[in-house]
Amino acid sequence: MMHTPLLAMTARIVRAVATRGRLIAMSAIGLIGIAISVLIANESDNTVTNGLEFLEEFGFTIFVPLVVLVVASATLGTFRDDRNLVYFWLRPIGRWQIALAGVFAGVAVVVPLILVPLGVMAAVLPGTSVGAAILAGAFAIVAYGALFTLLGLVTTRALAWGLGYILVWEGFLSSLSDGMAQLAIRTYASTILRDATTAGERVIDSVGPAQAMIAVVATALVGFGLTTWRLGAMEID
């Protein structure tokens, strides 16, 4: 049994979130991505371009945010919904520790669910780098993890709102202009991915990999800060 508050809460949240059903469903999405990657690698005429596009369009626009949404929104959200948050809240610990435990737990659960399939997809698809895919995936996980942990704490309909955000904002609106693209996490994940691939060209000319990493970390810090603030301001059932 864990003897520090942060680790003890993280372990408790992981245990609550990593349900068999959730793990199977999320693994299935990864397996679908791998299967499609194999098809693309074997059948496409221009596999280099198609491989990168698939990794960006499926991997970083749907797969990564969706898996993180399902898990991270449940970390503190589950405890809020079943009224067990009080067992963390009414203790002499900082709110930031509860917020951090939520983010840590979400990240701990999704890392194998996301990075392993993402690495396999990148290995199968020509013109992509396994290392870059995993690096970009790791950064995206942290940013989405912090945002969706907050979302789960703010609303009981986190999945619906999160899905809307993924499909409408990340998937559609961000592709309309460079200005809007700068407000989408997928842009920065793609920037990190492209920097190490043979295809090379940037998503937005003015954003390099270093700026992308800074932007992703800043997004995660904002999400974490807002979660901490929310925990201090909210009423606990």
Place this chain on the structure above:
Amino acid sequence: MSTPPPPAAPAVRLDAVSKWFGDVVAVSEVSFVVYPGVTALLGPNGAGKSTTLRMLAGLTRPSQGEISVLGADPRKDRETRGRIGLVSQQEELFAEQRALEFVHLAAVLNGLTDPDSAARRALGRVDMDPDDTRPIATYSKGMRQRVKVAQAIVHDPDLILMDEPLTGLDPRQRLEMISLIRELGERSCVILSSHVLDEVERLGSNVLVIAQGRLAAQGDFHQIRNLMDDRPHRIRVRGDQPRRLAGALLEAAGARGVSIADDDSVIVDTDDVDTFRRTVAAAAQRVGSSLDEVRPLDDDLESVFKYLVGR
């Protein structure tokens, strides 16, 4: 001549506290001070007891007024939160955990240096086996209640808040829990809520009667019991000669008003229920009426609370 010891500092102070949720007023202008020992918030369901306890724990802030718990604001003061133990009313616990894991987590989060020993000790105090390997999900309501108490007392808090702590316990467990609560009250301030008068009586506690979100009465249990007994009572008396019975009862000591209800019963209003009970049989015998039933019509707690609020 020795000087009496100074009174202990109040553990809890509420000053004109109100709490509303939208248009619904849950607690209205409540002020009281609670000292160490056992204090019961007594009132019917929906009276505002749980909301008051939640405000004391800092889980929700008052809409108006001020709350001081152990000299600080529990929502803002981290150290104060570590001096509070809460037994909430909710049924959900970390269901897949063992009781020891659940209480151990509470000990760790409270910063105890030896959480294992503290968790085992707390479970032992509520008569639970720390080595029970079954998950909490398999426990009865009473066992879950005791686990909740264990996590609330694992860090020996100065203030213990218990929302309906006797709910779900069988008679033997109730006796043990009452004994534990009295024991906890000897060194801590215990504030519990209950809607059962007899429970509060057995705790021998101070009582704050809350009804319709307002503080209706306060005092030790005997004062509250007297207050309740002194109120006007309405009693139905059934017999085969209701008119004669009504006349006789009107002359009997203790009756303030008598009305004929139907063919076989009269309704009596009295301020002195004990005297009335002593004289009713003789009055019926005197006029040759049978005495089939003597039944209080307003002895339920709702009526008692309504009376206290309307005083």
